[in-house]
Amino acid sequence: xxxxxxxxxxxxxxxxxxxxxxxxxxxxxxxxxxxxxxxxxxxxxxxxxxxxxxxxxxxxxxxxxxxxxxxxxxxxxxxxxxxxxxxxxxxxxxxxxxxxxxxxxxxxxxxxxxxxxxxxxxxxxxxxxxxxxxxxxxxxxxxxxxxxxxxxxxxxxxxxxxxxxxxxxxxxxxxxxxxxxxxxxxx
Numbered sequence: 384x385x386x387x388x389x390x391x392x393x394x395x396x397x398x399x400x401x402x403x404x405x406x407x408x409x410x411x412x413x414x415x416x417x418x419x420x421x422x423x424x425x426x427x428x429x430x431x432x433x434x435x436x437x438x439x440x441x442x443x444x445x446x447x448x449x450x451x452x453x454x455x456x457x458x459x460x461x462x463x464x465x466x467x468x469x470x471x472x473x474x475x476x477x478x479x480x481x482x483x484x485x486x487x488x489x490x491x492x493x494x495x496x497x498x499x500x501x502x503x504x505x506x507x508x509x510x511x512x513x514x515x516x517x518x519x520x521x522x523x524x525x526x527x528x529x530x531x532x533x534x535x536x537x538x539x540x541x542x543x544x545x546x547x548x549x550x551x552x553x554x555x556x557x558x559x560x561x562x563x564x565x566x567x568x569x570x
Contacts, residue, residue: 406497407525408546411476412455412464413438416528416548420471426453440466452476457492459485461541474551479536479543486534486542490521493532493544497523500532508535 410416414423426439436454441463443449452464460478467475480489494500500521508518518535529547536543 402525404498404501404523404525404528407523407528408497408530409528411546412452412457414452414466414473414476416473416476416546417551418473420450420468420473423450423452423466423473457489459488469551469555472548472551474548474555476546477543479541482535482540482542489542489544490532493521493523493530497530508539510539 408416410418420440423440424437426441438452438454438456440450440452443451443465448468450466450468451462452466455464455478457478459480461480464476464478466473466477480486501524502522504520504522506518506520507515509515516535516539518533520534521532523530527549529549529552530544531547532542532544534542
């Protein structure tokens with residue numbers, strides 16, 4: 384999962400500046416992109432998070448820069464959504480769905496809400512058994528937000544959509560490069 388976060392951040396930077404996009408989101412499912420972590424209500428402890436009636440964030444064992452979003456408004460999302468914070472602000476929101484009619488439904492919702500993808504690529508992914516499979520990757524790109532919908536991401540039976548706040552994605556990559564340089568000097 385952490386590798387997928389890194390890949391989306393790199394894509395957001397590599398794609399360069401996005402053109403103006405009338406339907407570019409500022410929030411997704413009630414979560415403000417670039418918004419403060421403390422502005423997202425904290426989930427009740429334990430299994431009560433699963434019964435929350437508003438979107439809330441639960442801390443993640445991977446560290447304070449990660450969290451799990453519960454009570455997202457789309458009922459076909461697998462589990463909760465993942466969120467990454469950079470400097471205490473929302474940089475990335477990621478949700479997964481089954482690769483079945485849920486993928487087609489999610490793609491239709493994204494097109495209805497944000498317009499047609501700015502690019503669509505056919506890619507090949509490899510299963511754990513080494514078998515190649517076709518996969519479609521749809522991208523919406525604006526000055527501040529990248530939406531990346533992967534037909535098969537991480538697993539052949541899972542699809543993912545990532546909403547990346549590009550200014551914080553760029554900062555994360557710069558911070559990581561600075562840290563790597565600093566760590567290398569210690570060797």
